[in-house]
Amino acid sequence: MKLRFNRSQLCIPYALFLILFVIAPLLVIIYYAFSNGQGKFTFDNFIGFFSSTNTLGTLLYSFALAIVTTLLCLFIAYPTAYFLARSGFKKQYVLLMLFILPMWINFTLRITALKEVLTLLEGNISLHPFLNSVIGMTYDFLPFMILPLYTSFLKLDKNLLEAAADLGANKFIVFLRVTLPLSIPGIISGITMVLLPSMTNYVVLDMLYNSTYIMGSLIGSYFSAYDWNNGSMISLVLLVIIFIVTLVTNRFGDKDSDARRTVL
Amino acid sequence: MENSENIIELIDVTKVFDGETIAVDKFNLQVKKGEFVTFLGPSGCGKTTTLRMIAGFEIPTSGQILLNGEDISKLPPNKRPVNTVFQKYALFPHLNVYENIAFGLKLKKTEVSYVDKKGNAKVKYKKLAKSEIDKKVKRTLELVDLEGFEKRSVSTLSGGQQQRIAIARAIVNEPEILLLDEPLGALDLKMRKEMQIELKNMHKRLGITFIYVTHDQEEALTMSDKIVVINDGEIQQTGTPTEIYNEPINTFVADFIGDSNIFNGTVVGKRKVKFCGAEFDCVDDFEVNEMVDVVVRPEDIKLCAPGEGQLKGEVQSCVFKGVHYEITVVLGRFEIVIQSTMSAIVGNLTGMKIEPDGIHLMQKVYTVNKYSGVITKTNTVQFGDGEFDCDVTSLYPSSHLDEEGYLITAQGEKLDLTGTEVDVEVETADITMSDDKEAGGVVGNIISIIYKGDHYRYIVRTEENEEDYVLSCPDMWNTGDRVSLIIPKEKIKLSLKVAEDKK
Numbered sequence: 100m101k102l103r104f105n106r107s108q109l110c111i112p113y114a115l116f117l118i119l120f121v122i123a124p125l126l127v128i129i130y131y132a133f134s135n136g137q138g139k140f141t142f143d144n145f146i147g148f149f150s151s152t153n154t155l156g157t158l159l160y161s162f163a164l165a166i167v168t169t170l171l172c173l174f175i176a177y178p179t180a181y182f183l184a185r186s187g188f189k190k191q192y193v194l195l196m197l198f199i200l201p202m203w204i205n206f207t208l209r210i211t212a213l214k215e216v217l218t219l220l221e222g223n224i225s226l227h228p229f230l231n232s233v234i235g236m237t238y239d240f241l242p243f244m245i246l247p248l249y250t251s252f253l254k255l256d257k258n259l260l261e262a263a264a265d266l267g268a269n270k271f272i273v274f275l276r277v278t279l280p281l282s283i284p285g286i287i288s289g290i291t292m293v294l295l296p297s298m299t300n301y302v303v304l305d306m307l308y309n310s311t312y313i314m315g316s317l318i319g320s321y322f323s324a325y326d327w328n329n330g331s332m333i334s335l336v337l338l339v340i341i342f343i344v345t346l347v348t349n350r351f352g353d354k355d356s357d358a359r360r361t362v363l
Numbered sequence: 364m365e366n367s368e369n370i371i372e373l374i375d376v377t378k379v380f381d382g383e384t385i386a387v388d389k390f391n392l393q394v395k396k397g398e399f400v401t402f403l404g405p406s407g408c409g410k411t412t413t414l415r416m417i418a419g420f421e422i423p424t425s426g427q428i429l430l431n432g433e434d435i436s437k438l439p440p441n442k443r444p445v446n447t448v449f450q451k452y453a454l455f456p457h458l459n460v461y462e463n464i465a466f467g468l469k470l471k472k473t474e475v476s477y478v479d480k481k482g483n484a485k486v487k488y489k490k491l492a493k494s495e496i497d498k499k500v501k502r503t504l505e506l507v508d509l510e511g512f513e514k515r516s517v518s519t520l521s522g523g524q525q526q527r528i529a530i531a532r533a534i535v536n537e538p539e540i541l542l543l544d545e546p547l548g549a550l551d552l553k554m555r556k557e558m559q560i561e562l563k564n565m566h567k568r569l570g571i572t573f574i575y576v577t578h579d580q581e582e583a584l585t586m587s588d589k590i591v592v593i594n595d596g597e598i599q600q601t602g603t604p605t606e607i608y609n610e611p612i613n614t615f616v617a618d619f620i621g622d623s624n625i626f627n628g629t630v631v632g633k634r635k636v637k638f639c640g641a642e643f644d645c646v647d648d649f650e651v652n653e654m655v656d657v658v659v660r661p662e663d664i665k666l667c668a669p670g671e672g673q674l675k676g677e678v679q680s681c682v683f684k685g686v687h688y689e690i691t692v693v694l695g696r697f698e699i700v701i702q703s704t705m706s707a708i709v710g711n712l713t714g715m716k717i718e719p720d721g722i723h724l725m726q727k728v729y730t731v732n733k734y735s736g737v738i739t740k741t742n743t744v745q746f747g748d749g750e751f752d753c754d755v756t757s758l759y760p761s762s763h764l765d766e767e768g769y770l771i772t773a774q775g776e777k778l779d780l781t782g783t784e785v786d787v788e789v790e791t792a793d794i795t796m797s798d799d800k801e802a803g804g805v806v807g808n809i810i811s812i813i814y815k816g817d818h819y820r821y822i823v824r825t826e827e828n829e830e831d832y833v834l835s836c837p838d839m840w841n842t843g844d845r846v847s848l849i850i851p852k853e854k855i856k857l858s859l860k861v862a863e864d865k866k
Contacts, residue, residue, distance in 0.1 A: 258451060261418075261420050261449070265419075265446055266441075266470065266536065267470040267536070268441055269439075272470065277455060281457055
C-alpha cells in the first residue's frame, strides 16, 4: 500500500490535542456539574448557583470589576494608541515598546512592585479592595487594549481623513464620523482581550489582599475544598457567559471587518 | 481688473519638503472660470503636490493661491469651496452610497437672513433639510447614471461605479472648482475611455472649473481646454492641446506628448534648417548658424519614391498598429520613425518628404554644462558634486606649474590657486559614462533619456546635492542606471569668475 500524504492529515495532532485537553475536560465538567457527590444526576448545583446570594453577588462583583477595568483600559489606551499611530515621530515603534515592555517582566513581579507602590500611596491597601484591583488589572491588561487599537489606527487610510476634510468636516467631525467608526474593530478586539480575562483573573486580587471573591477565586475555593460538583457548575455558567459575550462581539467585529475589506 | 475672471490664480507657489526636496518651484498659473485644465507630467513631477495645495492638504512654503482674488493659501481644506476626487476614490467604507454622497451636504450650512423683533437684519446659519439632501443626492446619482444605488454598500460596487460615486460625492456640493487626482488611473482601458467622455460631458453640463491631474498624455489631449505640462516641479509649457502638440516649446514637451523624432540641427539660412544631412524649409525663424533641436512628428513624414523628397533611407521595420503602420527608416547613423497608413517593404529604399509646417525648431536647452567650481589644493577642480583633474594653467595665458604645485604666471608671479572660484564649462559630448564607479569623478543616476535621431541625450543626477550633468552618447542606457562620469582633463574649460578678477 502506498503511503499517501494528505494535507488534511496535518490537523491530526491538533485534533488529538483538542479532544484530549479541551473536549474531554469539558465533558468532565458537564458531568460533574450535573451530578452530586454520589455520582447521581441532579439539577441541585444549577439551582444552588442561582438561588445563592453569595454566588450571584460574586458574579455581579466580577462583572463590575471587569467592566470598570475594561472601560478604564479603553479610556487610557484609545488616545495613547491614536497619538502613537498618528505621530510623525519616526521612532514611534520605540514609544510603542515603552507600553509593551512591561509584558516582558514576570507577572507576579510586576504586581508585587505595584503593591509596594500602592502601599506607599495608600497605607493599608486592603482598605480599597475594588480600586486596587481595578488599578492592578488595568496595569496588567493595558497592552492588550493598546495593540489592537494601534493596529487599527495604523491601517486607517489617510485619504479618508483628507476626503472628509475636503467635504467640509473640521478636525472634530473628521474624528467623530470617520476615525471613530473605523476604529470600532480595534475597540471590539481590545474589549474581548481585556474583558474576558479580567472576569476570572483572581491572582491580581489575591496578591493585592483583596478579600472579596470574584468568579475565578470562587471556583478555586470550591475545588480546593474538593467540591468538584459546585465548582464545575460555576465554571460551566461562566463558560456559557463568556461564550455569549464572544458571540455578541464577533457579530460586531464581522460587520466591520467586512467594511474594512473595501478600504484595502 | 483684467484678471477678475480668473477663478484661481497661483503666484510663485513653491513647496519644499523636509527643507530640502523642492517639489514645486515658483509655480505661476491662472485658471479661468469654467475651464478644464489638466496638469500633465511624469510621476514625481509635482503635479499632485500642486493639486493638494489648491485643495488645502498641503500649505505652500511660499507664494500665494488666490481664489476669486482672495488669498486662500493658508485656509484648511474644509473652509475651501473646492472638492476633490481622489485617485483611489477614498469612499467611506462604513457608510453606504447615500451616506457617502450626503456626507458633505449634512455638514453644509446655508445663510438665512431674517429680521428680528427689534427690526435688525440678522443672518442665521441653518443646516440643509433632509428632504433637500435627499433630492440633491438623487439628482446627482442620476447624473452619474447610478439611480437606485442609495442603499448599496460601497464594497459591493465595481471600480467604475465606485469612481462615479466618488465624483458624485464631490459634485453634489456644487464646488467652485473640482479637483481630480488621476481619477481614472485604476480603471481598465475601455472603462477609462468611457469615463473620459462622461467627465467631459459632465464638465460641459455643470459649468464647474475642473483641474485634472494625469500622466497620460492622451487623456490630457482628449479632455482639456488647457494643458499645463510639468516637469521637475516647473511648468514647461501651458497651452491648448493643439498648441502643446503642434508647437512644443522644448524637447521635453515634444518627447512627452506624442511620439517624436528629435534631431540636432543647424540653422543655415532664413527659415532654412539642416539636419540628417539635408536642408529643409521651415516656418520657425532662428538666427543663422544657431544650433537647434528639431522635432518632427512621425505622421508629418511622408513616404515617397526614392529620389523624391529631401531624405532617402532603408526601411528597417514596418509594424501594423491598427490605424497606421509604424515604419522605421535607417539613414546612415540616424533612425527615423514614421507613421503612415500605407505599409512599406523592409529592406527597400524609400524617399521621405517633410513639409515646412511639420518641422518644429526649438532653442537648444542644453548645449553645454555650466557650473561654479573651486580649485583644490592638488590643482583639481571641484564642481557639481565631484572632483575632476583639470589644467589650471589654462586660467592664465602661458603659465606653468612649479614642482610644489604653485602656478607661475607669464610674469613670473607665484600663485596659490587653492580655493580660487572658477566657472566651469563642459560640452555635453565630452562627458562619458562608465559602469565602474571608481572610473570617473562623480557618480549619479540617469534620470532622463531622450532619443535624438543618432544619439541619446542623458541627464545624470547625483544623489548628494542633486546636481545635473547633461551629456550625449550614442549608446543605450536605462533610466535609473548608476553611472560614474568621466570628463577628460583637456575638455574642462575653466575661467576665472569675473567678480574674483581684481583688475
